[in-house]
Amino acid sequence: MLSTRTKLGPYEIVAPLGAGGMGEVYRARDTRLGREVAIKVLPESFSKDPDRLRRFEQEARAASQLNHPNIVTVHDFGTHGGAPYVVQELLEGETLRERLRAGALPARKAVDYGIQVARGLAAAHEKGIVHRDLKPENVFLTSDDRLKILDFGLAKLAAAEAPGAEQNGLPTATQATATGIVMGTLGYLSPEQARGQTVDQRADIFALGAILYEMLSGASAFKRGSSADTxxxxxxxxxxxxPSDSKVPPALDRIVRRCLEKQPNQRFQDASDVAFALEALSGTASHLVDAAVQTRPSSRWTHRLVPALALMAAVAIGALAGRRLFRSEAPQPKFTAVTFRRGAVFNARFSPDGNSIYYAAAWDGNPIDVYVAGRDDPGARSLGASGxxxxxxxxxxxxxxxxxxxxLYHTSYVGTLALxxxxxxxPRELLEKVREADFAPDGETLAVVRAERGKNLLEYPVxxxxxxxxGWISYMRISPDGNRAAFLDHSVIVDDRGDVAVVDRNGKRTVLSHDWEAEAGLAWSPDGKEVWFTATKSGFGLGLHAVTLDGKERRLLAIPGGMTVLDMARDGRALISRGTSxxxxxxLLEGEKRERDLSWLDGSGAEHISDDxxxxxxxxxxxxNGLYYAACIRKTDGSPVVRLGExxxxxxxxxxxxxxxVKFTALPQLVMLPVGAGQPKLLPRGDLVAYQLGATWSHDGKRLIFTGSEAGSGNRVYVQEVAGGDPHPISPEGYRTFSRSIAMDDRSLIVAxxxxxxxxxxxxGGTTTSIPGTEAGDLLVGWASDGKRIFVYHPAELR
Structure with missing residues (x-):
């Protein structure tokens, strides 16, 4: 222990502050600058341990690279009498561990602290630094309620590691660390740390999840009676x-549990994503807790999408490539409106010289049409391609x-490709059953997405x-060098959740960014090094993101109301549609003249009505309700909504x-949720890897009929007994069910x-028969009560 007034270079010891496994901490005075600082000293006896000494020096090097308001500032480091020391800013306040001794925190406060931790981690991860010992003892709350992450003593300098540094599979900073040592603190270790496997930034995200859980519950997520049990x-x-009385919104609970997924690839992949998800909750601070029990939205909407989309040219947005938005050196994007009418923009592209903009839009309730507008001319003319x-x-x-x-749905159509x-x-017609198309850089070769045999096929060249x-594919785009196609990959037809993926000319598919609750819009950066896309983890507000071909992701821009990126010009300008939905x-109940609004919040749909x-x-x-949706029920008399689960x-x-x-686990899982008292029932999936919308129950309640697919196969119709057993197919590939497919006698189905x-x-199973009076593309509403007639509609005729 150092005595008062001991000198360590220009620093004079004032008083001891504490001691821990990584050394002793003192209050000291910087005699050069006249400020008080904190000094952590590794005692000389400890410094004789090469491993402890290396870890201490590593902490100083790692922390000195970081300059972020949520990470403790390192001013200096050196040695005194053979013992190394590090000089940090002096903090007044308490650790999060001390704060938690009084019990759980309010949800709002836990979210605020979680955002600050996530921001600090994101800054460290950007430098290639992984903390690996994040816990409440290493999180400090200043007297003005700012949060600082302490002790990067176990940090892994990922970028600085020598090749093969972790080939022994141990979560240690260098290969020289003794075999079998698991570094970190029990209770906050990720599963991969506990197993001694390779560790990256996702281990810190797991620890953050454990801290969030403890802040919300007042108890450790995993602490048990013994170390082995933990x-x-x-x-x-x-x-x-x-706890049921914790008033934690379901969306917040899902964020915590996603951080705590056992498999790293099922967690948030970046701390900035955690911060973004938490900020989405805090952005509606007055509704953070109340949203879990709110029963009516503030406005009434019909079941149809209400589009109000305008096309904008972001004339400076390309300058954001390679830079972080909103830093002092990054230019603010400048937006120029291209469209001014009410309706929906479906797609837009720059002309080859960048001076004109072609776009498809449906204005004022009219059919979709293709327009061209000059760069500096607010007017637009139709090209006569109505529909x-x-x-x-x-x-x-x-x-x-x-x-x-x-x-079909969203902004998706199917038809005949024409030039x-x-x-x-x-137009000159080329190919039928096409959903997407793009040109290769040579201006002639085409890539297409075609609907065939119940699948969507990406062909390049045709x-x-x-x-x-x-499932389905949207926004397919060919890279500037012509070697890859990027696209949004959706596993469930109609649902816009999904991944961002690329496929090369040899058919090798790579997922660059996983598990977005909603995604729409994609374009390559002009240099082809990034894929830009618009997506969100919850709600409707799509933000602009970029991801490299090796999966490094960054968030570029968020604006009120959300947006969809549609194209990028060679000079860096972007075409973006912006609007609300x-x-x-x-x-309309029997005997009533006015409709009732049965919505909840601002995103309700896929409704199923009871027979009565x-x-x-x-x-x-x-x-x-976050990333995984909420399954809800509501009585048609307007009683409050009941949330059954995910x-x-x-x-x-x-x-x-x-x-x-369908519950979105690693492989989707069919789950029966009880409307009243009871426990959920998980149904065996057999060999199925995906389910589609449009399931139906037999009228005796004993069987389920639905659409699904096995690995490498197209969609088929399956039957499954509710009492147990695996599903079995009854149709060839390419057939699909509706929500009221089954006949009144439970003996036949109407399928597509x-x-x-x-x-x-x-x-x-067996031979199918056609339905007189219907046409291709008709969708089933249901059966008449006499079992002799069906109700159908044609989506193209809806306005």
Whole structure:
């Protein structure tokens, strides 16, 4: 122990502050600058331990690289009498551990602290530094309630490691560390740390999840009666449910649990993503806790999307490439409005010279059309392609459009690929059943996404299949060098959640960014080093993100109302559509003249109504419900909403006692949620790897009929007994069900065939028969009560 007035270079010891495993801490005075500082000294006896000495010196080097308000500042380091020391800013306050001795924190405060920790970690991770010992003792709360991360003594300098430094699989800073040592603090170790495996920034995200859980519950997520039991809990057990009286919003609970996923690839991949998700909650601070019990939105909306999208040219946004937005040296983007009418923008592209903008829009309730506008001219003229969406513009000026287009969902159509001259005229038809298309840099070779045999096929060039999926593909774009196609990959038809992926000319698919709650819009950066996309982890507010080909991600821009990136010019200008959208549920009950609004928050849909018309089951994807949706029920008399749990809602049982959902686990899982008292029932998945919307229950309640797919296969119709057993297919590939497919006698189904026509199929499987009076593209509403008629509608005819 150093005595008062001991000199360490220009620093004079004032008083001891404490001691820990990494050394002793003193209050000291910097005699040069006249300020008080904190000095951590490794005692000389400890410094004889090479491993402890190396770790101490590593802490000083790591922390000295960091300059962030949520990380303790390191001023200097040196040695005294053979003992090394590090000089840090002096903090007044208490550690988070001391604060937690009084019990759990309010949700608002836990979110605020979580955001600060996540921001600090993001700054460290950006420098290649992983903390690896994050815990409440290493989180300091200053007297003005600012948070500082302490002690990067176990930090891993990922970027500075020699090749092969971790080939022995140990979570240590260098390969020289003794074999078998697991570094970190029990109770906050990630599973990969506990196993002695390779560690990256996702270990810190796990520790942050454990801290968030402890702040919200007042108890450790994994601490048990012994070290062995604690280690086992980290490896095998989920943390206990948060106390029912903790008033933690479901969205916050999901953020915590996602941080605590056992598999690193199922957690948030970046601390900035955690901060972003938490900020989305704190951004509606007055509703942070109340949102979990709110029963009515502030405004009424119909079930249809209410579009109000405008196209903008962000004339300086390309300067953000390679820079961090909102730093002093990064220019602010400048926006120029391109469209001024009410409606929806579906796609937009720059002309080859960048001086004109081609876009597809549906204005004022009219069909979609293709327009061209000059760079400096607010006017636009139609190219006479009414009803034909725009897909791409080649470097030679040709436009790829969809003739005879049939609207599907979101901004997606299917039709016949055709080429349109840049000045308009008669299109030349090329290929049927096309959903997406883009030109290679040569201006002639085309890549397409085609609907075929119940799958979506990505072909580049046409006829050469690089990737296929029973889900759907959107915003497919060819890289500037022509060697890859980037796209948004959605596993569930109609649902816009998904991943950002690329596929090369050899068919090797790589997922660059995982598990977005909603994504729409994609473009390559001009240099081809990044894929820019717009997406969100919860709610409707899509933000602009960029990801490199090796998966390094950054957030570029967020604006109120969200946005969709559509194209990038060679000079760095971007085309962005911006607007608002709301989904809701309205019901007209028997004997009433006015509709009732049965929505919850601002994102309700996929509703299923009970046979007596007294109850609806639906899903809600509003921001407070986070990444994995909320399965809800509500009586049609307007009683408050009841949130049953997580999941995508597929069906309501005939007795209205169960709601069938898909839970988004590593492999999707069918779950029956009880409407009243009872426990959820997990159904065996057999060999299925994906489920689609449109399940139906037999009228006797004993069987489920739904659409799913096995690995490498297209969608098929499956039957599964509720009492148990694996699902079994009853159709070839390419067929799919609706939410009320089954006939009144439970013996046959109405399903969509591969050519989108409606056919009748025996539940036991067998030959299908066509339905007179229907046409390709019709969708089933349900059966008449007499079992002899069906109700259908045609999406293209809806306005």
């Amino acid at each position: 280690m086992s809990a980290i490896l095998k057990e989920d943390p206990p449910e948060l 034909d969406p725009l897909l791409a513009v080649s470097r030679k000026g040709d436009l790829a459009i969809l003739a005879h287009a049939q609207y 349109l001259p840049p000045s308009g005229g008669s 006829g050469h299949v690089l990737y296929e999926t029973p 709301r989904y809701g549920i309205s019901a 018309g007294k109850l609806i089951a639906f899903e809600n994807w509003s921001e407070p 999941g995508l809602v597929l069906a309501l049982s005939p007795d209205a006692r169960w709601v069938l959902t 065939a591969p050519d989108s026509s409606l056919v009748r199929m025996p539940v036991a």
